[in-house]
Amino acid sequence: MSAHAYVSELFSLEGRVAVVTGGSSGIGRAITGALARAGAGVVVVARREAELRATVDELTAEGCRAAWVSADLSTAEGVRAGADGAAQAFGEPDILVNCAGINLRPPMAELGEDVWDTTMAVNLKAPFLLGQRFGPGMAERGYGRIIHVTSQQAHRAFVDSGAYGVSKGGLESLARSQAEAWSPHGVTVNTLVPGFVLTPLNRSLASDPEKVASLAARTMVGRNGLGEDFAGAAVFLAGRSSAYVTGQSVFVDGGFSVH
Numbered sequence: 001m002s003a004h005a006y007v008s009e010l011f012s013l014e015g016r017v018a019v020v021t022g023g024s025s026g027i028g029r030a031i032t033g034a035l036a037r038a039g040a041g042v043v044v045v046a047r048r049e050a051e052l053r054a055t056v057d058e059l060t061a062e063g064c065r066a067a068w069v070s071a072d073l074s075t076a077e078g079v080r081a082g083a084d085g086a087a088q089a090f091g092e093p094d095i096l097v098n099c100a101g102i103n104l105r106p107p108m109a110e111l112g113e114d115v116w117d118t119t120m121a122v123n124l125k126a127p128f129l130l131g132q133r134f135g136p137g138m139a140e141r142g143y144g145r146i147i148h149v150t151s152q153q154a155h156r157a158f159v160d161s162g163a164y165g166v167s168k169g170g171l172e173s174l175a176r177s178q179a180e181a182w183s184p185h186g187v188t189v190n191t192l193v194p195g196f197v198l199t200p201l202n203r204s205l206a207s208d209p210e211k212v213a214s215l216a217a218r219t220m221v222g223r224n225g226l227g228e229d230f231a232g233a234a235v236f237l238a239g240r241s242s243a244y245v246t247g248q249s250v251f252v253d254g255g256f257s258v259h
């Protein structure tokens with residue numbers, strides 16, 4: 001067997017269908033590209049159409065299968081519409097990546113119910129509802145991969161974690177509950193845990209060069225994260241070779257969390 005055939009047998013996503021929320025920007029966009037280039041048909045779900053179209057156009061120009069659905073995941077109706085639209089593109093998904101997320105960062109004393117509710121809706125309730133929508137079908141078909149993108153803030157306080165850290169802590173617990181329910185039926189559920197990644201989410205923090213440099217120094221690798229750092233881990237967790245990895249938090253953070 002050639003090396004190419006062996007690697008392909010381990011990691012190819014040929015014939016699989018993936019849904020990636022938040023797949024039009026930052027980490028999600030890199031994961032979308034990785035899954036599509038590894039052979040999956042990928043449906044990207046987010047709100048802004050120009051970013052969605054640009055993501056999908058880039059991939060279809062390379063010969064990948066990709067489609068997009070515009071939906072607001074901050075409401076249950078938006079989640080339902082997004083899920084139904086996503087399933088229409090290439091059929092029911094084998095892989096669900098919950099990457100859409102917001103981080104509003106008001107100081108604790110100013111954290112109101114509105115920010116709390118919106119944060120929980122997008123970061124925690126939408127992944128739960130999408131799991132309820134797609135998880136049972138994956139279990140019935142005997143193959144599924146659910147990947148939640150959480151945060152180091154699920155594990156420690158960091159720059160006004162507020163509601164955000166709580167939502168990500170909940171998401172890690174949700175992954176374990178889903179893993180418990182569906183792993184016996186071929187559906188693994190894991191989380192990818194970023195450290196500090198230079199994306200639009202961190203625009204204001206990233207505009208302070210001293211802060212950026214001090215965060216890079218807190219890693220072991222010596223730099224902050226990039227979207228493409230998540231490509232390999234996402235393909236691994238989406239594919240057949242990770243069948244015995246479930247309920248786990250996979251830190252992709254340059255060693256930030258172990259310093």
Ligand SMILES: NC(=O)c1ccc[n+]([C@@H]2O[C@H](COP(=O)([O-])OP(=O)(O)OC[C@H]3O[C@@H](n4cnc5c(N)ncnc54)[C@H](OP(=O)(O)O)[C@@H]3O)[C@@H](O)[C@H]2O)c1
Pocket residue numbers: 021022023024025026027028045046047048049051071072073074098099100101102103122149150151152193194195196197198199200201202
């Ligand atoms: N960057 C980091 O340092 C870092 C660290 C730890 C964890 N994370 C997590 O990684 C994930 C991706 O973050 P990122 O840094 O790549 O952020 P990003 O570049 O801001 O991307 C966020 C994505 O989520 C989508 N989204 C936001 N609100 C939405 C809503 N209501 N409905 C549908 N889609 C929505 C956005 O699209 P629209 O705005 O068009 O809807 C966009 O595609 C998030 O879950 C974040 O919490 C990031």
